[in-house]
Amino acid sequence: MICYSNPRKSAFICGYLCALLVSLPVIAMAQSTVRDYRRAHERTIIDEFTRLLAIPNIASDAPNIRRNAQFIFEIMQRRGLKPQLLEAKSKNTPPAVYGEWKVAGASHSIILYAHYDGQPVDPKQWTASPPFQPTWRSAAMEAGGQIVTLPASGEINSEWRLYARSSSDDKAGLMGILTAFDALRAQNQKPSFNIRFLFEGEEEAGSPHLGEIIDLHKDLMQADAWIICDGPVHQSGRKQVVFGVRGDQNVDVTVYGAKRPLHSGHYGNWAPNPAMTLSRLLASMKDDSGRVTIAGWYEGVEPLGDAERRAIAEAPAYDDELRSELGLARTEGDGKSLMEVINQPSLNINGVSSGDVGALARNVIPTTATAVLDLRLVKGNSYRKQVQHLVDHIRKQGFHVIDHDPTDIERKQHALIAKVIARAGGYDAERTRMDLPISVAVINAVQSTSKDRIVKLPTSGGSLPLSIITDRLKTVTITVPIVNYDNNQHAENENLRLQNLWDGIETLAAVMMMKPS
């Protein structure tokens, strides 16, 4: 029956069948029991999930973030997971919530990680529904989805979307993990690993205390692997396993005009306009094709290995569909695919602001203009060096670079002044080799739950501070994402496609049930 003329495709079919033959018997049973459990408990799962989503979860909002932690603590306590709130030394820090499923006779452990905090929200931009008022839609709003209410009984349409901050990123991960546990335990399944759970509360703030929490609780944190449940599945809808993340560093850049706002008529074309100054500075940072023109930007990037290059070549081509769906006639990267370009460091403008636009716009020359930059790093980059390259570039454009608002003396001495602040919480990229036994075990477990060939991604475009973990513990990190890629993660109108949670529960249960190699 294997009669494909394409040798790559034949190899794939063979590899795929082999993977199935190895892992299918054990796991397929688990998958069907997991699915039965989920079908029988949909309402309970959704009820618990929406109650969690209704608690505002911005890392800087100390009282509410603690309400989240307390809620998670309680639902883990009810499950008998003996949860603990792991606190950092400094006050008002979101605690991590830890628990464990001890398996008799298991000598190895894995940790399943998710985070319960979310990105900041600007409620007025949430046109679908308020960010902390979980709301169902019959489909994505962009696809015409309308607000719907859950039926009184019966199955819920799994194409429905649940709109709320962190519905995808990353409370879905947390609920997926705990529900997978529920399903396995209800069926008396016995994993080969001790299963540890760690739910962090300030990942979106750059995990400034995760290292400290690991240091304080090293015994709890040891594991053969940290399985990170965060981020979306592949754009094609296929499941994926991700072996690396980009590093991340945010930088605020502010440039200055006159000390007070000026009437744009009385002073326009005499007083310099900081919005123009900033535009010129930002424009100097990239060329037409989107390549970063900052000297040293691509220095030191570590090349991919064979397994990684093969995985990229094998991944489904999806860029054209994606461009079409996103309404983009052209993308950056000189024709390279998305999967390729995310193996390069990036420079993104998260936001710019100067004066006002829309109804509040006035005829003024603003006093300042600010941009927030997002630097993504790949294996081989250093976040500190990347900031230095940026600062050097800004200096080369003629700016006096400072870390404070300029004094009168500085204003007198320098026509161009930029305040450049690297935000706390920067970190480097991380990548686990795909050919390690634990990597292969995770790939097989996830593949066992999917009839489509899963995608193996050397590096995710997104970031997690995984170096904080791997620098401290002799372990590796492997990311198993579950949510839909079009979830509006980090933006307004974040949402989860329900079927992704259902599939994710099965994926995570399979990972929990994998065998040590």
Add this chain to the structure above:
Amino acid sequence: MICYSNPRKSAFICGYLCALLVSLPVIAMAQSTVRDYRRAHERTIIDEFTRLLAIPNIASDAPNIRRNAQFIFEIMQRRGLKPQLLEAKSKNTPPAVYGEWKVAGASHSIILYAHYDGQPVDPKQWTASPPFQPTWRSAAMEAGGQIVTLPASGEINSEWRLYARSSSDDKAGLMGILTAFDALRAQNQKPSFNIRFLFEGEEEAGSPHLGEIIDLHKDLMQADAWIICDGPVHQSGRKQVVFGVRGDQNVDVTVYGAKRPLHSGHYGNWAPNPAMTLSRLLASMKDDSGRVTIAGWYEGVEPLGDAERRAIAEAPAYDDELRSELGLARTEGDGKSLMEVINQPSLNINGVSSGDVGALARNVIPTTATAVLDLRLVKGNSYRKQVQHLVDHIRKQGFHVIDHDPTDIERKQHALIAKVIARAGGYDAERTRMDLPISVAVINAVQSTSKDRIVKLPTSGGSLPLSIITDRLKTVTITVPIVNYDNNQHAENENLRLQNLWDGIETLAAVMMMKPS
């Protein structure tokens, strides 16, 4: 006694004394009576002024704008000025408030014009005090002025500042005009002109209905001159008379990224960032020196006449002081003075916005980036042509220019799309010759109230839709500003230096008392 070696200075002293000799006897008497009246009525004037300032006055806020009109109507009625609300045909349009001081035997009229609406406010930017809660400070906030309360009795320190939207722009003009009238009438002064009053309610929105109101009431609007009381005195503190205004046109420019906000990690350096696209576009519009690089921008500019060039040469040099005060090491215009460069058309960025900055910044690629541009025009420019030059330039940068958010088809066809909207209310520049008899009369009247040589400005940097008036009526416009130049006009924390109102009352009374030539 005239022994200056600088011939320009000698000529000035001579010209100045001549002006004094001609006009001083008549006007000086009026000035002292006006000052006496003001001193005796300070509390009443301030009380009426602060009550007016407490009424929100954004032109688009129909209910409140009408409360302003009603308030002004009532205080004019109490003065016996037989006010009328002049309505445009379209509903919810701010009415103009008209009144007249009929002088027995006077066959000529002048109109004193001010506007009672103000620029939009963003209350959270008003760090001094809320925009519609008039608040006194002991000095400008930037100079350390503290909040103070009026003393129970006695003279009020005239260096104090009154903070509120329109405290300077332009309710000060309105109160100055009505109080000058009070002072003159209380002393039974008899002007040579009929004095007409016109207070407009949507100047900051570009006076979209002023032309219609003039057309509907042409008989009321006829005058030898419209005296416009708006804008600030010279930066040196000297009084000034202004003979022209720049034209004005606001343009909104929006550029597009993907149809939905994208995670900056998963899509950064693949999906184009609209903030970068906009930065590159804006940067293409000006060179290093601030000169506009848009083709045709400086075409057709009408050169200044002899009187105008002389007035510029005679004006006090003030640019160095201004740069120092504003904290600017360098200004645009290749070394030209502020007074010179405002005789050229300008391009200003009023505001730019894309994504968020500060605490709300998230790691996203925004969907759009918007700039509001302010085009100032001088005599010889056409606002329609200037917009066309801008659009042509944007096209030359490779953009498909449209007037709506792009459709899916347009997105597929064009990598670069800009929505360009010229806001309603654009108008051309206007300039009255300085050597007309009425021009000379106004100069002499204002000069008679000042021991310093007044400044004669061919063109103000600011704009007023004066062509709406001069296109319809056989008249000229001459602007007599009264407020302090550092009033934060159009921006947050707008304020008035009290002494400017006091001086302005005397200025305006002198103008009302001038003789027809």
